[in-house]
Amino acid sequence: xxxxxxxxxxxxAAAFALVSGLATFGVLVLGDGGPALRRALAAPAIALWNAxxxGVLVLGxxxxxxxxxxxxxxxxxxxxIVLWLVASGVGGPLSRSxxxxxxxxxxERARLLFAVAAGATLLLLxxxxxxxxx
Amino acid sequence: MTLxxxxxxxxxxxxxxxxxxxxxxxxALVVVAAAMGAAVRRGDGALxxxxxxxxxxxxxxxxxxxxxxxxxxxxxxxxxxxxxxxxGVGYSTADGGLLLVIVAAVLAWRATRRxxxxxxxxxxxxVVLAGVLLxxxxxxxxxxxxxxx
Numbered sequence: 001x002x003x004x005x006x007x008x009x010x011x012x013a014a015a016f017a018l019v020s021g022l023a024t025f026g027v028l029v030l031g032d033g034g035p036a037l038r039r040a041l042a043a044p045a046i047a048l049w050n051a052x053x054x055g056v057l058v059l060g061x062x063x064x065x066x067x068x069x070x071x072x073x074x075x076x077x078x079x080x081i082v083l084w085l086v087a088s089g090v091g092g093p094l095s096r097s098x099x100x101x102x103x104x105x106x107x108e109r110a111r112l113l114f115a116v117a118a119g120a121t122l123l124l125l126x127x128x129x130x131x132x133x134x
Numbered sequence: 135m136t137l138x139x140x141x142x143x144x145x146x147x148x149x150x151x152x153x154x155x156x157x158x159x160x161x162a163l164v165v166v167a168a169a170m171g172a173a174v175r176r177g178d179g180a181l182x183x184x185x186x187x188x189x190x191x192x193x194x195x196x197x198x199x200x201x202x203x204x205x206x207x208x209x210x211x212x213x214x215x216x217x218x219x220x221x222g223v224g225y226s227t228a229d230g231g232l233l234l235v236i237v238a239a240v241l242a243w244r245a246t247r248r249x250x251x252x253x254x255x256x257x258x259x260x261v262v263l264a265g266v267l268l269x270x271x272x273x274x275x276x277x278x279x280x281x282x283x
Contacts (some may be wrong), residue, residue, distance in 0.1 A: 040171075
């Protein structure tokens with residue numbers, strides 16, 4: 001396997017981890033589960049969201065540097081970085097709300113944060129597949 | 135430095151459907167594994183966790199599988215790569231995986247019927263099946279990205 005193959009595989013695997021973390025957040029934030037559900041899902045949700053988020057950014061920048069056709073300052077890559085920043089920005093308070101609801105934002109605000117994170121992640125996937133302007 | 139393969143624009147939508155479905159499939163399986171795994175380990179809230187795992191299989195994994203598999207047929211027909219070995223890995227994983235998903239859903243349903251004794255052996259089997267499926271899908275992701283052969 002070439003460096004490109006490894007970078008692409010790990011970049012896509014990180015994206016799967018990110019979406020898995022997001023979906024697990026969704027079960028906690030949108031559902032009416034009790035403390036047992038929070039104890040079971042909060043840790044994997046936060047771990048997958050964080051590891052996936054760091055992975056997609058670092059490996060994505062590695063791909064942009066490795067591939068001749070792409071540059072890190074291409075519009076669709078800069079757009080992806082902005083979307084990543086939006087998702088990461090709401091990820092912090094969202095993580096606090098699922099770890100300890102009394103210390104985090106109110107449930108309505110947590111649902112809003114989740115919607116922003118989900119929207120940014122969906123747009124990231126659209127941007128990565130369609131590569132507008134590439 | 136690597137020369138990237140440039141995809142025709144007509145492939146983007148089917149690829150988006152395929153990848154989006156696959157991501158939701160894996161994400162729902164992670165919820166199944168985490169919830170049922172916790173139900174097996176702990177006594178408190180085990181029935182609630184078992185029900186969450188069952189619902190994630192029924193309302194998350196199965197619909198996402200349909201989207202992923204439909205997207206796969208769509209993108210394969212566009213690319214014309216039916217005979218490629220990496221596509222064969224994808225088909226084997228998807229079709230074999232469906233059987234395991236159905237078995238896991240039946241076992242999870244049986245686990246929810248145990249009431250306060252949930253999830254029992256059926257729950258442990260669901261955790262094992264979810265783990266096997268996640269490993270198989272990791273191999274499929276490798277095959278879809280590295281395209282060996």
